[in-house]
Amino acid sequence: MASTQYDGAASPATATASDDFARLVLKLDAVVTGLNGIAYLALATVLDSFFGVSTGVQYLVGAFLLLYVLGVLAIATRQEISRTGLTTVIAANLMWFALSLVVVVSDALSPTGVGAVWIVLQSLVVGGFAALQYIGLKRL
Template sequence: MTTTAPSYLSTVMTPGPQLLRLSLRLDAVVTGVNGLAYLALAKPLESLLGLDTEIGIPIGIFLTLYGVAVAIIGTRRSISTGATRVVIAGNAAWVVVSLAALVEGALELNLVGSVWAVMQAVTVGGFAALQYLGLRKAQ
């Protein structure tokens, strides 16, 4: 029996263990790649976003390490409830801090950087919401 794409997606997107695992893994990949981009492209990103490399590089290090940690959590045979709650809280904190820094002008981002910060906050908030739904139904 073959599984069609729509039925597979509906199964994966149903709140529960599969959604939790998928959302953690996607979070890990997106966060890790984002972190590596901040590191590898620090100088071009400074020009593009208005993000000073003295801030961008530590953000890149943090995101890379956070992505690895989320990957470890998401690839375990049994996903830890406590560790998942920490990831959800971390993601929620990222959203709040990102938007607060944007509103306060703390990072002195240009227009492109401001749009990028909002897009990141929305993406991370989406991961937190999916992880919360997955965890709630997985317990």
């Protein structure tokens, strides 16, 4: 009987310990992405000439990023992280990474040099989050 109680008590602690890394990376992703989204919304008129990307695009991207943050936080703050949810975040981050590079290479948004560098750096950060989240997924 004592062994049954021990097994029941140990199981949630083990599950929590195994998802700590994934939870941390998801929350860090949410913070960085949220700050980026807020910046695009609040500073679009300043950043348009600096990055060469129109305010309309920045407003859309900023709003999208804030909605994305809500999804990431919903996954990160559940008692148990969903493997499907985490996999979805990884896939979304990989798509963002790839599409950002396509935007720069194709000159789709006609960014300035600074804007192109920003887009590439941002894509690398997002790709880094995807890699770290993948490590977290493997630890689940």
